[in-house]
Amino acid sequence: xxxxxxxxxxxxxxxxxxxxxxxxxxxxxxxxxxxxxxxxxxxxxxxxxxxxxxxxxxxxxxxxxxxxxxxxxxxxxxxxxxxxxxxxxxxxxxxxxxxxxxxxxxxxxxxxxxxxxxxxxxxxxxxxxxxxxxxxxxxxxxxxxxxxxxxxxxxxxxxxxxxxxxxxxxxxxxxxxxxxxxxxxxxxxxxxxxxxxxxxxxxxxxxxxxxxxxxxxxxxxxxxxxxxxxxxxxxxxxxx
Amino acid sequence: xxxxxxxxxxxxxxxxxxxxxxxxxxxxxxxxxxxxxxxxxxxxxxxxxxxxxxxxxxxxxxxxxxxxxxxxxxxxxxxxxxxxxxxxxxxxxxxxxxxxxxxxxxxxxxxxxxxxxxxxxxxxxxxxxxxxxxxxxxxxxxxxxxxxxxxxxxxxxxxxxxxxxxxxxxxxxxxxxxxxxxxxxxxxxxxxxxxxxxxxxxxxxxxxxxxxxxxxxxxxxxxxxxxxxxxxxxxxxxxxxxxxxxxxx
Numbered sequence: 001x002x003x004x005x006x007x008x009x010x011x012x013x014x015x016x017x018x019x020x021x022x023x024x025x026x027x028x029x030x031x032x033x034x035x036x037x038x039x040x041x042x043x044x045x046x047x048x049x050x051x052x053x054x055x056x057x058x059x060x061x062x063x064x065x066x067x068x069x070x071x072x073x074x075x076x077x078x079x080x081x082x083x084x085x086x087x088x089x090x091x092x093x094x095x096x097x098x099x100x101x102x103x104x105x106x107x108x109x110x111x112x113x114x115x116x117x118x119x120x121x122x123x124x125x126x127x128x129x130x131x132x133x134x135x136x137x138x139x140x141x142x143x144x145x146x147x148x149x150x151x152x153x154x155x156x157x158x159x160x161x162x163x164x165x166x167x168x169x170x171x172x173x174x175x176x177x178x179x180x181x182x183x184x185x186x187x188x189x190x191x192x193x194x195x196x197x198x199x200x201x202x203x204x205x206x207x208x209x210x211x212x213x214x215x216x217x218x219x220x221x222x223x224x225x226x227x228x229x230x231x232x233x234x235x236x237x238x239x240x
Numbered sequence: 241x242x243x244x245x246x247x248x249x250x251x252x253x254x255x256x257x258x259x260x261x262x263x264x265x266x267x268x269x270x271x272x273x274x275x276x277x278x279x280x281x282x283x284x285x286x287x288x289x290x291x292x293x294x295x296x297x298x299x300x301x302x303x304x305x306x307x308x309x310x311x312x313x314x315x316x317x318x319x320x321x322x323x324x325x326x327x328x329x330x331x332x333x334x335x336x337x338x339x340x341x342x343x344x345x346x347x348x349x350x351x352x353x354x355x356x357x358x359x360x361x362x363x364x365x366x367x368x369x370x371x372x373x374x375x376x377x378x379x380x381x382x383x384x385x386x387x388x389x390x391x392x393x394x395x396x397x398x399x400x401x402x403x404x405x406x407x408x409x410x411x412x413x414x415x416x417x418x419x420x421x422x423x424x425x426x427x428x429x430x431x432x433x434x435x436x437x438x439x440x441x442x443x444x445x446x447x448x449x450x451x452x453x454x455x456x457x458x459x460x461x462x463x464x465x466x467x468x469x470x471x472x473x474x475x476x477x478x479x480x481x482x483x484x485x486x487x488x489x
Contacts, residue, residue, distance in 0.1 A: 076333040104332040
């Protein structure tokens with residue numbers, strides 16, 4: 001299987017505090033890999049380093065074979081990142097926001113239009129795309145942002161808490177979009193503290209706590225290994 | 241390369257034009273200064289044989305509106321950091337230098353536009369531009385002041401974490417830069433210590449250059465004003481780009 005993301009001995013220090021400790025994992029083409037753990041476990045910090053907006057203190061990150069410390073701009077061509085706290089410009093319409101972001105990724109007008117049409121369709125916001133973002137509900141904004149992240153057809157999609165704050169219907173909708181993407185060959189790296197969601201979505205996962213990966217593998221394998229009914233039980237046993 | 245710069249430039253312009261309250265609100269202070277200082281100190285200034293105070297004051301007030309708008313535009317980076325917009329921009333496959341340049345030129349254009357609005361308002365208070373060529377030269381100085389301060393704002397915002405520091409910057413950097421630039425009073429015969437402070441203030445050369453261009457009066461030579469301001473604008477742009485490229489979120 002083709003490795004899209006390789007993370008080796010990744011560490012991050014904030015002065016004396018080590019937020020991420022020697023983290024290692026790979027993500028393959030078409031795979032959904034989840035980093036799961038409680039708040040403050042080091043999930044978002046790891047994702048930010050992989051998304052090249054935070055420098056690692058130590059370790060290596062290779063995206064599609066490109067070392068991010070050597071050529072981050074080239075590596076960024078392969079990724080799309082949706083931060084947990086992402087926001088769209090409130091005074092822009094959803095459609096204008098998509099157009100603005102498409103123009104950041106592509107010089108070609110035709111390609112931009114294709115991306116925007118794809119995202120507009122995916123967001124399922126219909127005529128509301130012409131309304132200003134400030135009139136959107138949280139679920140609508142999240143779907144817009146997720147569509148934006150997907151429209152550039154990345155090799156690696158990085159999603160930080162993709163369903164955070166969404167109601168059941170919107171969360172299910174977003175999960176379906178993510179599943180479909182992986183079927184199309186996109187590698188997805190996501191973080192979540194919702195273990196049930198991770199169990200449903202991911203092909204493989206890593207349980208992270210206090211910056212360290214405590215266990216890694218398929219959800220079923222981990223449940224069998226730790227003789228647990230679900231991932232929450234696995235997590236409790238590992239971190240006890 | 242140019243498309244990224246253009247897109248971000250356009251974004252800043254649209255953002256400004258959509259914020260009507262910001263456009264109108266930022267005219268309040270310059271108008272107040274023109275009315276209160278222009279008409280308040282005008283008779284005293286004329287009585288001392290110095291001429292029309294509005295003529296002297298208007299270039300300083302134009303510069304003031306430019307630096308306030310420019311610093312604010314530069315420091316919008318902090319908002320974008322806090323509300324998550326910057327992460328999405330920084331993760332796009334474009335160089336951070338181009339992102340910074342686009343934002344800075346956008347912010348500088350907005351600040352210059354604000355300066356032109358104040359220039360137009362000044363004419364209603366009796367300010368007279370001497371020539372068309374002087375006006376064009378004045379635009380060049382406005383642009384350089386705007387670029388310098390937008391880049392300075394961006395550089396500061398790149399290292400600041402939140403807007404709490406903004407007030408500190410306004411009180412201890414922007415206000416002293418404005419008040420100690422010769423914008424409100426002539427430099428001639430001033431206290432020696434103050435004179436040296438004014439001489440090392442970048443805005444001094446901007447205000448002086450504007451005066452030279454618009455009313456053919458000034459303290460330094462036009463060439464010196466232009467060279468000092470252009471060099472400082474380039475240095476700040478490079479510094480801003482360096483700090484912006486190192487932003488960690």
